[in-house]
Amino acid sequence: MDANLPPRSRISPRALVLAVLAFGVLFSAVLPLQRYADVKREVAALNEQLGALEARERALAVEQERLQTDAEIERLAREELGYVRPGEVPFLIVPGKPALKSERVLPEPPARAASPGLLRQWWNALQVIIGS
Numbered sequence: 001m002d003a004n005l006p007p008r009s010r011i012s013p014r015a016l017v018l019a020v021l022a023f024g025v026l027f028s029a030v031l032p033l034q035r036y037a038d039v040k041r042e043v044a045a046l047n048e049q050l051g052a053l054e055a056r057e058r059a060l061a062v063e064q065e066r067l068q069t070d071a072e073i074e075r076l077a078r079e080e081l082g083y084v085r086p087g088e089v090p091f092l093i094v095p096g097k098p099a100l101k102s103e104r105v106l107p108e109p110p111a112r113a114a115s116p117g118l119l120r121q122w123w124n125a126l127q128v129i130i131g132s
Helices: 015-067 069-079 116-132
Strands: none
Touching: 015 069
């Protein structure tokens, strides 16, 4: 070998083993940290969903208490089922425009003879020119 060349630096087997172990520890720490972050986001989303469900439960409990009263039962029976008390006269209001006697109903205009459309006129003119 040439004496003027500097000695090559070699990686010792011990350094190589330590480097592989260091990378192994690094990668084994990354995956659990990623999983931890995923679980933390999932827990936050579930807590938010739980809060919404608890609010809905409270609203339903209030509605349930309201539906237990006689006044609310009567109101619903009158509005949704059309119930009336004995002696009351029910009225049904039909939506729509009322017909007034003062309104005039105009007669239908007389039917015009159907004139050929523009395309038909062009076709007829073309047939005359060609001579068919």
